[in-house]
Amino acid sequence: MTEHVAVKNFREYLRIPSVQPNPNYEACLQFLKKQATTLGLPLKVCYPMPNKPVVVITWEGTDPKLPSILLNSHMDVVPVFPEKWTHDPFGAEKDANGNIYARGAQDMKCVGIQYIEAIRKLKEDGVRLKRTIHMSFVPDEEIGGEEGMGKWVTMDDFKRLNVGCALDEGMASVDDTYLLFYGERSIWQVHVHCPGTPGHGSLLLPDTAGEKVRYVIDKFMDFRAKEKEKLDTNPALSIGDVTTINLTRVKGGVQNNVVPPELVVGFDCRLSPTTNMDTFEKWIIDVCTKAGKGVYPEYQQKQNAKELTKLDSSNPYWVSFKKECDKLGLKLKEAIFPGGTDSRFVRAMGIPAFGFSPMNKTPVLLHDHDEYLSESTFLTGLEIYTKLIPALAGS
Structure with a gap:
């Protein structure tokens, strides 16, 4: 044929x-x-x-x-x-x-x-x-x-x-x-830099990068959980109607017994068309501020596809x-x-x-x-x- x-x-x-x-x-x-x-x-x-x-x-x-x-x-x-x-x-x-x-x-x-x-x-x-x-x-x-x-x-x-x-x-x-x-949705890819006190892995040093990363991850994943619940409980919604957040990268450290001077955590965020971008950015800044001294966001991508x-x-x-x-x-x-x-x-x-x-x-x-x-x-x-x-x- x-x-x-x-x-x-x-x-x-x-x-x-x-x-x-x-x-x-x-x-x-x-x-x-x-x-x-x-x-x-x-x-x-x-x-x-x-x-x-x-x-x-x-x-x-x-x-x-x-x-x-x-x-x-x-x-x-x-x-x-x-x-x-x-x-x-x-x-x-x-x-x-x-x-x-x-x-x-x-x-x-x-x-x-x-x-x-x-x-x-x-x-x-x-x-x-x-x-x-x-x-x-x-x-x-x-x-x-x-x-x-x-x-x-x-x-x-x-x-x-x-x-x-x-x-x-x-x-x-x-x-x-x-x-x-x-x-x-608008794609925001953000790397949150978490600097901290470096030193020996056997100590309980104050203000470490790991503590700050933990706070940042908790807040971003809590936001994710709320959006997932919104999607799961409303059959009228599709994935494009909610904001998704996924932890995609964690960078830093040299070896297990060295507390690093900085850890960086990356998130892929897809903002729904109903998301107020100014409000979302202020939320990210607030998370960084509360995570501890020196924490800041770096945007790899920050779209406005409204x-x-x-x-x-x-x-x-x-x-x-x-x-x-x-x-x-x-x-x-x-x-x-x-x-x-x-x-x-x-x-x-x-x-x-x-x-x-x-x-x-x-x-x-x-x-x-x-x-x-x-x-x-x-x-x-x-x-x-x-x-x-x-x-x-x-x-």
Whole structure:
């Protein structure tokens, strides 16, 4: 049986090891140039930072003065532990059940190819859209996106696209619903430095780093417990509706019989959209002050992703999106994205953005070992985009 051209292209894209921390963007660029040629569409490359290309393939609409539709995906993928995989993580192997195994199968090379193949099908069917479509392929999303989408949205190259609405990544759903994300939590990654009295491990020295770390950890984990209880006791809430705190790093010390001059404890905090950031920061400062002399926070990341895409009649793009999903019989579940995506940079520019990856009845395997997507789910998602894109762009 001949393999669908979309599946062939999907598997070819997956075989490019665009893996952090040294992604092969040049190979991605060459692959996308080939796709643009087969589509008969122009491709432009912008470099927000050296060696970090943003690739844009454009399908001009019949009324190019209208705000355009941006179909965004990222080229990079997270690292792998090959010994934990049952398949080559960059082999794009397909098993007897049609499951395609590769890093990026769900996050998010599938969506990038679905955009391309949906446009291919629409063009082959003779469809013309009123709004211009821009398919963007960006770097570095998996390491925060600051030097990819974050930089690009501030450049004239982006502003000239006149984007009215954007689609970006969502995630798989294990049931029959399709997840639709309209906002994100703000990522705060903080290292709390706890200096103290150093000395011999046999003594009971005053004001030690360990005592201060204990206080800090207790307070952060107490906050975590309250948010967990809130989530566990309210079935209407999802993980994106609460603030999560996780202890992720403890650094310091030289050996067991030496009391160190400093210990540093790291927390990953994801602030819900309802969190008052000034209040949260004051809470962190208060914890540090009460922990003892010299304790202070150092922020590795401190985002403000408060902008939300409106899901009501005031947003015509949402009206069109929802109407088409209802027509297709898709059960949408609206939520706040639990992690972070490039959508936050787009929303910060005042542009509505939907996080949507059409994968239902599928285990959530982004960043996991043996990441895969079934061929049938991939092709179903492709068909969904052939309906959603004209609905947003106007046929």
